[in-house]
Amino acid sequence: MQMKRKPKFGQNFLVDDAARHAIVDALGDISKRTVIEIGPGHGAITEILAGRCRRLIALELDRALAAELTFRFRGQPQVQIIEGDILKADLRALVPESETADVIGNLPYYITSEILLQLFAAGSAGLIDRAVLMMQREVADRVSAAPGVRDYGLLSATAQMNADVDSLFTLPPAAFSPPPDVYSTVLRLQFAPRFAELGVDAAGFNNFLKQCFAQKRKTLQNNLRAAGYSVEELSAAWPASMPAQARAESLALEPMAELYRTLLRTGVLPSGAVTAQ
Numbered sequence: 001m002q003m004k005r006k007p008k009f010g011q012n013f014l015v016d017d018a019a020r021h022a023i024v025d026a027l028g029d030i031s032k033r034t035v036i037e038i039g040p041g042h043g044a045i046t047e048i049l050a051g052r053c054r055r056l057i058a059l060e061l062d063r064a065l066a067a068e069l070t071f072r073f074r075g076q077p078q079v080q081i082i083e084g085d086i087l088k089a090d091l092r093a094l095v096p097e098s099e100t101a102d103v104i105g106n107l108p109y110y111i112t113s114e115i116l117l118q119l120f121a122a123g124s125a126g127l128i129d130r131a132v133l134m135m136q137r138e139v140a141d142r143v144s145a146a147p148g149v150r151d152y153g154l155l156s157a158t159a160q161m162n163a164d165v166d167s168l169f170t171l172p173p174a175a176f177s178p179p180p181d182v183y184s185t186v187l188r189l190q191f192a193p194r195f196a197e198l199g200v201d202a203a204g205f206n207n208f209l210k211q212c213f214a215q216k217r218k219t220l221q222n223n224l225r226a227a228g229y230s231v232e233e234l235s236a237a238w239p240a241s242m243p244a245q246a247r248a249e250s251l252a253l254e255p256m257a258e259l260y261r262t263l264l265r266t267g268v269l270p271s272g273a274v275t276a277q
């Protein structure tokens with residue numbers, strides 16, 4: 001049996017013409033915007049963006065592809081191709097002072113979570129406004145899942161603390177060359193961090209969420225006990241409105257934040273940092 005080789009750098013290039021237009025359309029009016037494209041590849045989306053936005057910065061890890069695009073867009077000063085790793089890029093340095101940028105990308109799927117975390121940090125720092133991102137369907141389903149449904153978990157809670165998420169459309173493997181093994185879904189994220197509104201500090205609450213979702217089959221109390229909190233402390237601080245057997249997967253962000261605030265107030269969690277593992 002012949003083994004199918006995974007393309008390097010997650011290179012599955014979009015070849016569906018309607019899809020590449022639909023992805024760019026999802027950013028809305030970008031005529032006055034700076035847009036950062038992650039992984040332009042052979043330029044399927046880049047070509048459309050270049051004609052629509054005020055300024056385009058495209059970051060490509062593959063040296064040969066970056067060179068190909070630099071040559072192709074040489075006569076278009078609004079387009080800047082950077083050869084580099086998005087995860088090492090300093091987005092603050094790319095976004096013009098006192099502006100925000102939009103982000104777009106048919107993501108390299110092997111680093112989707114890392115890119116999302118980087119974008120959430122950039123959203124919190126006020127650097128980016130919205131993002132249109134294509135990712136593996138299963139991951140997109142987790143990012144956009146509502147509490148109580150099967151796919152809801154740490155990734156959903158973290159994403160939804162940072163952005164309003166819209167799931168736009170799904171593409172079959174045949175939309176790409178070479179075709180990946182999975183379906184792909186395009187999400188739109190409007191960055192709108194909720195930490196201040198919910199009265200929690202970002203670092204502490206993000207860490208608390210990791211503890212709450214540590215093991216899917218455990219109740220929230222058991223996950224927190226495994227993270228080092230005593231039964232007595234937890235039951236003294238437990239909000240009356242929250243069932244003792246609740247699982248993190250069933251709770252909306254508001255009661256999770258309420259629990260965190262109560263635990264902080266009653267001194268069960270150290271202020272500003274939840275470090276117990």
Ligand code: SAM
Binds near residue numbers: 106
């Ligand atoms: N945008 C193109 C398209 O839609 O056809 C290519 C998409 S392909 C799924 C992902 C692209 O991301 C590839 O061109 C790959 O070389 C690039 N890439 C992979 N890892 C990267 C990284 N760490 N930083 C920047 N680009 C990366």
